[in-house]
Amino acid sequence: MNELAKYIDFGQGVANPGYIWNIKDVMKRAEAGEKLTIGFIGGSITQGSLSSTPQKCYAYLVYEWWVRTFPQAEFKYVNAGIGGTTSQFGVARAQDDLLDAEPDFVIAEFSVNDESTGHFEETYEGLVRKILSSKSHPALMLVHNVCYNNGASAELVHSRIARHYNIPSVSMQSTLYKALLNCRFDNRRITPDDLHPNDCGHELVSMVITKRLEQIKNTVKAEYETAKSQRAAAQPDAGAAALLPEPLTANAYEDSVRYRNYNSTPELDGFKADMSEQRDITDCFKKGYTASENGACITFKVKGSCIAVQFRKTIHKPAPVAVAVIDGDEANAVTLDANFDETWGDKLELYTLLEHGENKEHTVQIKLVKTSEADASEFYLVSIIASGR
Numbered sequence: 001m002n003e004l005a006k007y008i009d010f011g012q013g014v015a016n017p018g019y020i021w022n023i024k025d026v027m028k029r030a031e032a033g034e035k036l037t038i039g040f041i042g043g044s045i046t047q048g049s050l051s052s053t054p055q056k057c058y059a060y061l062v063y064e065w066w067v068r069t070f071p072q073a074e075f076k077y078v079n080a081g082i083g084g085t086t087s088q089f090g091v092a093r094a095q096d097d098l099l100d101a102e103p104d105f106v107i108a109e110f111s112v113n114d115e116s117t118g119h120f121e122e123t124y125e126g127l128v129r130k131i132l133s134s135k136s137h138p139a140l141m142l143v144h145n146v147c148y149n150n151g152a153s154a155e156l157v158h159s160r161i162a163r164h165y166n167i168p169s170v171s172m173q174s175t176l177y178k179a180l181l182n183c184r185f186d187n188r189r190i191t192p193d194d195l196h197p198n199d200c201g202h203e204l205v206s207m208v209i210t211k212r213l214e215q216i217k218n219t220v221k222a223e224y225e226t227a228k229s230q231r232a233a234a235q236p237d238a239g240a241a242a243l244l245p246e247p248l249t250a251n252a253y254e255d256s257v258r259y260r261n262y263n264s265t266p267e268l269d270g271f272k273a274d275m276s277e278q279r280d281i282t283d284c285f286k287k288g289y290t291a292s293e294n295g296a297c298i299t300f301k302v303k304g305s306c307i308a309v310q311f312r313k314t315i316h317k318p319a320p321v322a323v324a325v326i327d328g329d330e331a332n333a334v335t336l337d338a339n340f341d342e343t344w345g346d347k348l349e350l351y352t353l354l355e356h357g358e359n360k361e362h363t364v365q366i367k368l369v370k371t372s373e374a375d376a377s378e379f380y381l382v383s384i385i386a387s388g389r
Helices: 021-031 058-069 087-097 118-132 155-164 176-181 199-217 221-234
Strands: 014-016 035-042 074-081 105-109 139-144 169-171 257-259 267-269 289-291 297-304 306-313 321-326 334-337 347-354 360-370 379-387
Touching (some): 014 139, 021 035, 021 139, 035 058, 035 087, 058 105, 087 379, 105 118, 139 199, 169 199, 176 199, 306 360, 334 347, 360 379
Parallel strands (some): 105 139, 139 169
Antiparallel strands (some): 267 297, 289 379, 297 360, 306 347
């Protein structure tokens, strides 16, 4: 038992009670000995940043709870966490990185990567809808992490999505952070940087989640059967997936598509495809395009009302500077500076070029406008993302 657990009021961890019976269904299948896939998608905390080993990450600890609680079942673990990424990228990669594995239970975690804005409320809704409507119709739980120095989190806007879709969610703001505010222990006991948990912090995060799973597991059978009957009566043709309500936002991001060098044919003028092998999903700077000469350009034609670009900002400086131009509108060109001022490593930068524009085929041109013989890195274009198609 974690020695700090006694200071946490785990009962306060329920941010939204939600419809728990689809999670209960997964548990009943586990009791019957089925093969089940437990999936996670999120940012660096889900990836396991600052846990001493991948097995100390909260996600793996939650997976171990399933294995330990239902020994008769066979479980597969899928971790689709990528550090420094938001739900805008999450919804674009969810199919490839998570949903192709046909998970039965999913945890989504983006509350310290997303900002508390309408934009991220919309991208988060797109992710939630994509997960719920995917082929395996997984049960979903939302996890809201927090910054431990100031309580910052996108939980407010994410919770609106949780309530709209009646999804169970749990909060670190009302549990771990509350204990810090009450001076129950020092923040350095659970995090070295006020964002990423250490092993002790990862264990506490997992406990907030598994305490809720235990509550769901122990729900009275009669309640379960009654709710299941009511659900079937209300949605007789829904099958394995409950019918989704109308979107709360404009919901342009649910259909997001990433264009990379294996699924697109842009016009290349000085750019070349990077055909090196990708190690895993966290090996982000692969399957894109590179260039180093001033004036080099690459031109895509994509359809949608929202367009974003992903490129590498690097600590290996100097690096080239490019501009992105939509539909030939040079006056509103967007600068893409590959020079990164931080020191912790290269960053996968995502920049929104167009949001809620005209839904049509657009021309997207990326052109290098500043290079030098002293450049220590090439310009790396990771992908173009089109949404609202």
